[in-house]
Amino acid sequence: MNTEKTPKLHLAILGVGLIGGAFGMALKDKLQDDIFITGNTRTEKSLHEAKALKAIDEGFLDPIECVQGADIIYLSTPVLQIVPLVKKILPHLKPGAILTDAGSTKSFIAKQIMDLLPENIYYVAGHPMTGREKSGVTAAHKDLFNNKCYVIVKDTGAPAKVVEKIVNLIKLTNANITTLTLEEHDRCASIISHIPHITAAALVNLLDKNPNDLESCITLAGGGFKDTTRIASSNADMWADICISNSEPIIEHLSQLQSLLSGVITSIAKKDRQAIHDYFVESKTRRDMILEETKDKYDLI
Numbered sequence: 001m002n003t004e005k006t007p008k009l010h011l012a013i014l015g016v017g018l019i020g021g022a023f024g025m026a027l028k029d030k031l032q033d034d035i036f037i038t039g040n041t042r043t044e045k046s047l048h049e050a051k052a053l054k055a056i057d058e059g060f061l062d063p064i065e066c067v068q069g070a071d072i073i074y075l076s077t078p079v080l081q082i083v084p085l086v087k088k089i090l091p092h093l094k095p096g097a098i099l100t101d102a103g104s105t106k107s108f109i110a111k112q113i114m115d116l117l118p119e120n121i122y123y124v125a126g127h128p129m130t131g132r133e134k135s136g137v138t139a140a141h142k143d144l145f146n147n148k149c150y151v152i153v154k155d156t157g158a159p160a161k162v163v164e165k166i167v168n169l170i171k172l173t174n175a176n177i178t179t180l181t182l183e184e185h186d187r188c189a190s191i192i193s194h195i196p197h198i199t200a201a202a203l204v205n206l207l208d209k210n211p212n213d214l215e216s217c218i219t220l221a222g223g224g225f226k227d228t229t230r231i232a233s234s235n236a237d238m239w240a241d242i243c244i245s246n247s248e249p250i251i252e253h254l255s256q257l258q259s260l261l262s263g264v265i266t267s268i269a270k271k272d273r274q275a276i277h278d279y280f281v282e283s284k285t286r287r288d289m290i291l292e293e294t295k296d297k298y299d300l301i
């Protein structure tokens with residue numbers, strides 16, 4: 001009889017914040033002693049919090065120490081920090097190690113990592129389409145990925161077995177896996193996530209364009225303002241990185257949005273009630289359709 005135990009999976013999470021923390025919590029909750037999770041953040045305080053919240057077993061301020069002997073490395077720092085971090089840890093990874101990231105933009109990160117990889121280290125690009133407007137491990141919880149879409153990009157050169165290993169790990173968080181190409185991901189993430197964050201910020205910044213009315217506006221603020229601006233409270237560093245690293249789709253879609261708004265301005269100026277009505281009917285019809293199509297899949301909207 002073979003009494004040898006399968007070795008524990010060693011997962012290293014670089015950037016144990018909201019996303020890295022939630023990933024660690026979900027896997028620790030599911031796999032318990034069958035997983036060993038090391039984590040890296042920039043402060044002793046957040047490492048302590050991550051350990052107390054059961055997102056990691058052991059914390060390191062040095063990313064190189066954190067990845068020693070790791071089977072899988074989960075990169076969940078802000079987007080512009082991911083490639084520099086990969087450059088730093090790459091010489092210290094064990095042969096066969098798999099890198100995967102949670103960055104909100106994909107071509108920018110994936111193309112650079114693919115150029116850096118030696119033959120015996122693999123990379124699978126990913127993006128959990130879930131989150132919050134709050135940052136840090138204290139905002140994370142084990143169910144953050146539950147029933148939410150998680151994009152996996154297959155065209156990063158990793159063998160099918162390696163992709164399967166990452167997919168199986170992510171499935172343990174109860175996320176719904178969707179596969180896209182790098183370009184599809186970046187275009188869709190721009191429309192469905194990046195543009196909404198930029199426009200939510202614009203809605204709030206509009207208040208500053210009308211300083212004399214600011215106080216009265218705040219008194220009036222209710223459901224509509226809250227519904228459309230929650231994500232304007234998101235982390236500015238994270239969103240600056242996203243805009244820089246997915247600039248082409250974002251500029252294209254913002255320009256389309258600009259022309260949609262110009263169209264409404266014209267219709268309102270002309271008092272063209274039918275055109276204004278059509279504008280709202282079009283959006284209501286589309287949104288209701290999306291709600292209907294996705295109601296069993298995700299609580300997306």
Ligand SMILES: NC(=O)C1=CN([C@@H]2O[C@H](COP(=O)(O)OP(=O)(O)OC[C@H]3O[C@@H](n4cnc5c(N)ncnc54)[C@H](O)[C@@H]3O)[C@@H](O)[C@H]2O)C=CC1
Nearest residue numbers: 015016017018019042076077078079103104131132135136
């Ligand atoms: N917040 C969200 O809702 C979502 C975020 N993402 C992506 O996930 C990644 C992480 O985002 P969050 O967890 O929200 O951020 P967070 O701010 O909660 O956590 C970021 C982590 O990265 C570390 N970090 C920050 N700057 C660093 C640096 N210069 N060097 C080394 N480590 C550094 C921090 O110590 C922290 O542990 C980002 O790439 C973001 O685009 C993806 C899906 C949703």
Ligand SMILES: O=C(O)C(=O)Cc1ccc(O)cc1
Nearest residue numbers: 104128129130131132133231
């Ligand atoms: O807070 C929300 O509703 C979000 O939209 C979170 C979010 C932020 C960034 C992403 O790349 C994906 C999801």
